[in-house]
Amino acid sequence: MFIGGTWRAASGGGTFAVRDPSTGAVLAEVADATPEDGIAALDAAVAAQDAWASTAPRERSDIMRRAFDLVREHEDDLAALMSLEMGKPLAESRGEVTYGGEFLRWFSEEAVRIGGDYRTNPEGTGRGIVLKRPVGPVYAITPWNFPLAMATRKIGPALAAGCTVVVKPADLTPLTTLFLVELFRRAGLPDGVLNVVPASDAKGLSEPIIADRRLRKLTFTGSTPVGSALLKQAADNVLKTSMELGGNAPLIVFDDADLDTAVDAAMLAKFRNVGEACTAANRFFVQKGIADAFVAALTEKVRALRIGRGTEDGTTMGPLIDDRAVDKTAGLVDDAVERGAELVVGGSRVDRPGTFYEPTVLDQVRPGSDILTTEIFGPVVSITRFATEDEGIRLANDTEFGLVAYAFTADLRRGQRLAERLETGMIGLNTGVVSNAAFPFGGVKSSGLGREGSHEGIEEYLESVYVLTPDPFAA
Structure with missing residues (x-):
């Protein structure tokens, strides 16, 4: 696992096996994060939050662009990992590298375009300023079916907005996410900004993180029943949430x-x-x-x-x-x-x-x-x-x-x-594929809340602050 800029074993010393679904063979043993490890990852994210939020948008953008370039440079490595741990053909894995990488490029460009507003109030007695600021530390739970793209689709806008992140990848396919965080490290991402905690017990790891009042955002991709349960947990601390759930x-x-x-x-x-x-x-x-x-x-x-x-x-x-x-x-x-x-x-x-x-x-x-x-x-x-x-x-x-x-x-x-x-x-x-980093991905009814991708995607990680000032021309 990767916490606070360092690779470490699980605090309990445990591991779990990652298997090739094509053969059943064990590919690797991965550190099995405990609840204590989850809180340590949140500690690291909280400690890094203020500095990352105050980092110049251009600097955040440049780091993300370097990460995008590294993803492209390691296309074959990432594709091989995905094909091994998830099973999809190499051609499709390479397609996912392209698709997943685009979220890093897109949001590296969005990082420098976070806007606001300034206007006269209807009464003419003052001026309103609307600022955008990062919501704060994020907990991202990603699925096994698109192990690169589902990670970058959450990490990209969070980092661009100035949020720090703790990622829990699916226990069936954690290797791709672990390699991705290494690429971010090589790109110069500061320690603690991105942390990855694989775990075989998703519920045991997640509950104390979600219950911690320092966490301010929960994002999840997975089934509707699990998403619904997470929303109930998130309600206790009124967390900002985005949920990409089931489809039919x-x-x-x-x-x-x-x-x-x-x-x-x-x-x-x-x-x-x-x-x-x-x-x-x-x-x-x-x-x-x-x-x-x-x-x-x-x-x-x-x-x-x-x-x-x-x-x-x-x-x-x-x-x-x-x-x-x-x-x-x-x-x-x-x-x-x-x-x-x-x-x-x-x-x-x-x-x-x-x-x-x-x-x-x-x-x-x-x-x-x-x-x-x-x-x-x-x-x-x-x-x-x-x-x-x-x-x-x-x-x-x-x-x-x-x-x-x-x-x-x-x-x-x-x-x-x-x-x-x-x-x-x-x-x-008249087309069979709709996903694109430049357009808002998300559903209605029981398929979720919020949107990922497009300019709407970064709004999921920002909050608005309204400031009213007096009329500067008043006597």
Whole structure:
């Protein structure tokens, strides 16, 4: 773990194993942080907070830009680590290095653009000044599925705003974050500004940190039930929070869609990261006039996916993260088939070492199937056919979640209607990937609070201070 600018063992001497999901082999033993280690990390962040907040924005920006350059320089190292500990193919890992690095570049540029306001009050009796200042020490809890990007998406705006940070990476994939903090150290980040505490007991580590009144911000990416529990804990000290939670993304294909575009985009929206993404398309709603052609074309591409270890040449789909993920995926598929869905391709575990599941297409999925209400987090296409635009929108909105939706149509007016009627924070219109550091990432309903990326992202780590001064022209 990394606390106060130094690498150290856990105070209890414990470690936990990080495994390759492709083989089950142990990759490394990592220090297992105790609650005392968590508080030590917060101590370091608190001690560094005032100096970092008063550091010139240009200096903060330059350090972050150097970190971005180091991420690019070590692209192959970071990609290899991600493929080993998470399982995704190297090509996708390199894509994540590019994507994750962009949050450092973007927020290095935003660091020097933190604004404020100055205006006359409506009565004309004074002048109002609005200042922006960092909220204070941040606790960031990151998931295992995008171990670099989910870290930089939180660390980037926090550092740019002048906040210090304690990061708890997922215990399944801590190695990438540990390497990232080393790159920040090489970039010249002052001691204590960024601390990383891996732990096998997330709850035990997090509770005392969140309960500590010195902490002022909690940011989390993960499941909605865990996010809800964290919000309840954060309420005691009225912490500023941002939550990027679960998704159940609809992908809607209308009769007038370009078939090739829709199929290619659907492959990205579903099978990128083995389907283990909050933005993954879960529920496919295909209009009846194009449904047969869409299912046939998509199935052909699914059959061509090559399963294997992420580090192997030619692999296009790696393993799921662990046995629990395989069991969950299999259970959802079995339930859908038992309720009347047609199994077009796949539908089974892969008989080889590691935690693999076949890429799967289900057609004619019936109402009431668990797969329609559960975030799959696996390589399964679940297709329901619909007749009218209104029916497609109703089906898409029939979920507690609202992170992202995908829609394919040649009708611009329909696209505009969808933008106003779909209950979601993001929409991919005729495209299967929406994530970009320059635009606000986040959802509505049970998919979370706040936005990451864009100029909105840094506001999550700032607070406004209003100062009223007398009218300078008053007698």
